[in-house]
Amino acid sequence: MRLFKILKKPITTEKTSNLEVVNNTYVFEIAPDATKIDVKKATSEIYGVEVASVNIVNTREKFKHGKKGGMQLRKRTSKKAYITLKDSNAKIDFSIVK
Numbered sequence: 001m002r003l004f005k006i007l008k009k010p011i012t013t014e015k016t017s018n019l020e021v022v023n024n025t026y027v028f029e030i031a032p033d034a035t036k037i038d039v040k041k042a043t044s045e046i047y048g049v050e051v052a053s054v055n056i057v058n059t060r061e062k063f064k065h066g067k068k069g070g071m072q073l074r075k076r077t078s079k080k081a082y083i084t085l086k087d088s089n090a091k092i093d094f095s096i097v098k
Contacts, residue, residue: 006034006042010094011080025084026092030056032079039081047093050086057082 011027019025030039036054043051062075085092 003042003045006031006038007046007081010092019082023084024088024090025082028081028083030079030081032077034079034081036081039083043083043092049090049092052084052086054084055082056080 008029008031011029016027019027028039028043034056036056039054039056040051043049043054057080059078059080061077064073064075066073
């Protein structure tokens with residue numbers, strides 16, 4: 001699998017921003033067939049940082065019912081990786097790719 005296809009996009013929310021500051025952990029949406037080893041290699045080669053650990057979470061499909069006529073909305077499944085860096089001073093700059 002190609003490195004740039006493993007990490008799809010960074011997830012930036014209030015919760016993930018808090019993780020970056022406190023635990024030096026970054027969150028990415030990843031490919032559905034990616035493993036922890038793939039994510040670790042891709043992160044270290046693309047961003048040039050040392051990875052301490054990788055945790056992967058599969059999100060389930062969610063449904064919402066509308067008010068009128070039972071309209072149904074669907075949120076698709078996705079896969080997220082929580083990546084913790086070894087060095088507490090190391091940062092990932094999303095605008096610069098090495």
